[in-house]
Amino acid sequence: xxxxxxxxxxxNDKAFLKLFQKYEVxxxxxxxxxxxxxxxxxxxxxxxAYKAFKKIDTLKNPDFFKSWLLRIAITCSIDVIRKNxxxxxxxxxxxxxxxxxxxxxxxSITLQELLEQxxxxxxxxxxxxxxxxxxxxxxxxxxxMPLGSVKSVLYRALAKLRKECKEADFYE
Amino acid sequence: xxxLKREIEKIKIxxxxxxxxxxxxxxxxxxxxxxxxxxxxxxxxxxxxxxxxSTLSFTPVGAAxxxxxxxxxxxxxxxxxxxxxxxxxxxxxxxTQTYFDKENEITVHFENVITDNAETxxxxxxESETTNLEPYYIDIFEGSSKMFIVTEDGGRKELKNIxxxxxxxxxxxxxxxxxxxxDSIKEYEGQAIRLExxxxxxxxxxxxxxxxxxxxxxxxxxTYITDREIVELNKEFTFENETYTIKQVEYSxxxxxxxxxxxxxxxxxxxxxxxxxxxxxxxxxxxxRQINPGSGYTVAEGKSGVFLNASGERINPNxxxxxxDSELGTFIMVFAPVKDRSNLVLEVGDDIKIPLSK
Numbered sequence: 001x002x003x004x005x006x007x008x009x010x011x012n013d014k015a016f017l018k019l020f021q022k023y024e025v026x027x028x029x030x031x032x033x034x035x036x037x038x039x040x041x042x043x044x045x046x047x048x049a050y051k052a053f054k055k056i057d058t059l060k061n062p063d064f065f066k067s068w069l070l071r072i073a074i075t076c077s078i079d080v081i082r083k084n085x086x087x088x089x090x091x092x093x094x095x096x097x098x099x100x101x102x103x104x105x106x107x108s109i110t111l112q113e114l115l116e117q118x119x120x121x122x123x124x125x126x127x128x129x130x131x132x133x134x135x136x137x138x139x140x141x142x143x144x145m146p147l148g149s150v151k152s153v154l155y156r157a158l159a160k161l162r163k164e165c166k167e168a169d170f171y172e
Numbered sequence: 173x174x175x176l177k178r179e180i181e182k183i184k185i186x187x188x189x190x191x192x193x194x195x196x197x198x199x200x201x202x203x204x205x206x207x208x209x210x211x212x213x214x215x216x217x218x219x220x221x222x223x224x225x226s227t228l229s230f231t232p233v234g235a236a237x238x239x240x241x242x243x244x245x246x247x248x249x250x251x252x253x254x255x256x257x258x259x260x261x262x263x264x265x266x267x268t269q270t271y272f273d274k275e276n277e278i279t280v281h282f283e284n285v286i287t288d289n290a291e292t293x294x295x296x297x298x299e300s301e302t303t304n305l306e307p308y309y310i311d312i313f314e315g316s317s318k319m320f321i322v323t324e325d326g327g328r329k330e331l332k333n334i335x336x337x338x339x340x341x342x343x344x345x346x347x348x349x350x351x352x353x354x355d356s357i358k359e360y361e362g363q364a365i366r367l368e369x370x371x372x373x374x375x376x377x378x379x380x381x382x383x384x385x386x387x388x389x390x391x392x393x394x395t396y397i398t399d400r401e402i403v404e405l406n407k408e409f410t411f412e413n414e415t416y417t418i419k420q421v422e423y424s425x426x427x428x429x430x431x432x433x434x435x436x437x438x439x440x441x442x443x444x445x446x447x448x449x450x451x452x453x454x455x456x457x458x459x460x461r462q463i464n465p466g467s468g469y470t471v472a473e474g475k476s477g478v479f480l481n482a483s484g485e486r487i488n489p490n491x492x493x494x495x496x497d498s499e500l501g502t503f504i505m506v507f508a509p510v511k512d513r514s515n516l517v518l519e520v521g522d523d524i525k526i527p528l529s530k
Binding site for chain 2: 011013016017020021024025028029032033038042043045046047048049050051053054061110111114119121126127130131133135136137144145146148149152153156
């Protein structure tokens with residue numbers, strides 16, 4: 001991987017794309033959790049590829065390539081959300097995006113709940129912790145927040161999700 | 173929470189995903205052209221030269237007491253300047269005990285313990301001929317590992333982490349050097365105690381753990397315990413249009429700690445819940461931080477930051493003490509220890525200088 005990063009830093013776009021391809025699914029899902037629709041999430045992926053290739057010479061340590069990409073993805077996603085603030089979605093597209101093959105759903109928390117109940121900070125921290133498996137220390141670096149706050153946001157997000165579950169159980 | 177991961181995996185991946193990545197790269201390539209790449213090729217060897225020079229310039233000071241424990245703890249691989257200074261000054265109680273963890277085939281060498289009335293440092297290394305220790309951590313900060321003290325009467329109490337401590341992995345020797353930082357054990361001075369490290373944290377594509385206990389027994393010698401001096405200050409200054417108050421300064425043989433309150437340290441979200449946020453001062457402090465994979469944090473030379481100046485001598489930040497728990501709206505800034513406390517100045521960037529005398 002180090003060699004590929006070096007090649008990419010020397011301007012080799014094929015090396016860069018090979019590296020990027022390894023993480024593009026993660027970047028897409030991270031973006032989707034923020035922007036909640038396919039079109040914007042794809043825009044984010046394109047923007048991340050654009051910015052990352054343009055700035056790859058600033059990446060000092062190839063080991064941090066994935067974290068570096070995710071940090072760019074978070075920034076780009078927030079930009080898209082800010083631009084879209086005035087737009088009102090009558091029907092959230094993610095209802096259609098979530099697979100219908102839900103046979104195995106004795107699941108307590110659904111993707112829909114995750115997207116609907118949590119604010120953007122909470123969604124990204126839940127993503128980084130439970131999907132990417134990052135430590136609190138790494139997440140604090142990624143989202144540029146104090147570690148204590150990252151923990152607070154995550155616990156609050158989980159409390160919200162648990163509360164939703166309890167309420168759903170009650171009405172069943 | 174693995175179900176959360178499964179839920180996120182339900183986000184369908186559109187077919188044109190990689191094509192969009194290609195489009196982004198194409199656009200960047202078009203804008204970037206060839207000139208920058210040539211420039212970068214010239215810059216990389218220059219940077220490598222600087223690295224070699226600074227490595228050769230590093231000469232640890234020798235002292236007889238050091239021979240008693242692993243020199244790694246005084247080396248550039250350990251990112252705690254306070255610990256290194258304390259060791260160079262001969263503080264700490266040498267332990268030199270070895271424990272063999274048969275089940276995991278790991279040999280643990282306990283080296284040294286230092287405590288004052290605020291924290292304890294436990295220095296040890298562990299190695300193995302059969303197990304790859306690269307992902308093995310004794311992480312009492314956020315991992316599964318825990319630290320306990322057992323007293324003569326059989327009482328067992330957990331000791332909480334302070335900061336995240338220091339760790340270095342030597343791939344050639346498959347050996348980990350760890351300086352754990354946790355609650356003070358000063359109250360046990362003169363007593364026979366046992367410290368127990370419980371469970372190994374595995375950081376490898378997420379977190380895992382291995383159940384074990386690594387014990388070390390000794391009598392805590394009071395002569396190695398250092399004292400802490402607290403000076404109330406309440407001194408105000410302004411940085412980038414924000415107001416900060418240095419509430420107090422704590423001096424010890426392990427660190428110099430500044431307790432600071434500021435006008436931009438609290439973030440309130442849309443639900444009205446308040447969180448600590450990184451202030452402009454903290455970002456300035458972190459600006460001089462350099463991340464060294466496998467060895468934690470050091471000062472990035474030449475970069476603007478926040479430093480102490482003790483009669484002309486620069487005192488570096490202790491970045492391994494980042495994220496020390498503090499009350500909401502307070503930032504704890506930790507530096508290496510200072511000997512001359514009479515003429516200490518806090519320097520923020522190039523222009524702001526605040527004397528830390530009353």
